Amino acid sequence: MAIDFKNFNINNAYSLEGQTAIVTGGSTGLGLAITRCLISAGAKVIVLSFETPEQAAEALAEFGEQAVFYQFDITNTDHTQEMVDKIIADHGQISILINNAGNHCKKYIWDMSVEDYVKVLNVHLVGAFALTKALVPHMKTFNYGNIVFMASMTSYIGQPQVSGYSTAKAGYLGLIHTLTAECAEFGIRVNAIAPGWIDTPMFHKATDHDSTRLSKIMGRIPAKRVGDPMDVGMCAAFLCSEAARYITGACIPVDGGALIGF
Incomplete structure (x- = not known):
């Protein structure tokens, strides 16, 4: 659909007003930043996590009714469709x-x-995959949807001691390519984000007592700083907005240039 330039307002292009999102792991770390940014853009967020309701309630309290928590272990794939159907029944x-x-x-x-x-x-x-499979037919009925996978630097570069993690993160790249080929004609866009080194508790756990590792990381980042979780959250909100309406099958690094750093 062509853009009506006479009535164009770029703020509207970035709005997620009236939309409802599911964010797995959306009450901690990068997921919480994504939840915050989607809500700031106008969306309602359904958070899925294996955390207890009490743990999630504390993290999500600031969002009021704009964030709703469902306790669910996404590896329990025999019940994924049941959970998705419940969410749709509850929230449309x-x-x-x-x-x-x-x-x-x-x-x-x-x-x-x-x-x-x-x-x-x-x-x-x-x-x-199970969660995506459960939601795609629903999105097809509306001829609209946005799916984002959280990839990683390990989708592209070798890091020791994370063979399972890197396999999965590299696998996302193949998955988004295939899903794009299958879903684009139905108005469903599929993308990924590859965060670099981000200022999270996990990052500090890995580097606070390992100055050699921290020095190696910082030497690779042209921006000379680690990222903020909100950098990832803002990228997610952008990819789900109409401002990114012609972007699908892409993986966007949010890494301060680390992938091309010397």
Whole structure:
């Protein structure tokens, strides 16, 4: 559809007013920043997490009725469709899905069991696939939807001790390409974000007592600083808005230039 330049207001292009999103892992870390940005843009956010309702309530209190929590383990794929159907029955049209839930297993491959590896894949790839599969037919009925996967630097570069994580994150790239080819004609856009090193508790856990690792990371980032979680949240809100209406099948690095850093 052509843009009506006479009546164009760029603020409207970035608005998510009236839309409802599902964000997995949306009450902590990067997920909480995504929740905050989507709500700021006007959306209502359904947060899915294995956290207890009490834990989530504290994190989401600032958003009032704009954030609704459902306790759910996305690896419980036998019940994914049931959960999605309940959310749709409770809240109506769901036009945004952010696949953000994840876990880590920091081990070298010679120390990692097959069970460790499969557990990581089940959260990142299998759980996200099941949730996406459950929602796409719903989005098709409205000829509209936006799906975003949370990729990683490890989608592109080698890092030690994260073979399961890197497999899953690289797998997202193939998945968004295939889903784009399948879903674009139905008005459903599928993209990914690849965060670099972001100022989160996980980052501090990995670097606060490892000056060598921190120095190596900072030496790779042309921007000479780590990112803020809101940098990722704002990118997610953009990708789900009409301002990005012709962007699909893309993975956007939010990394201060780390992927091309020397």
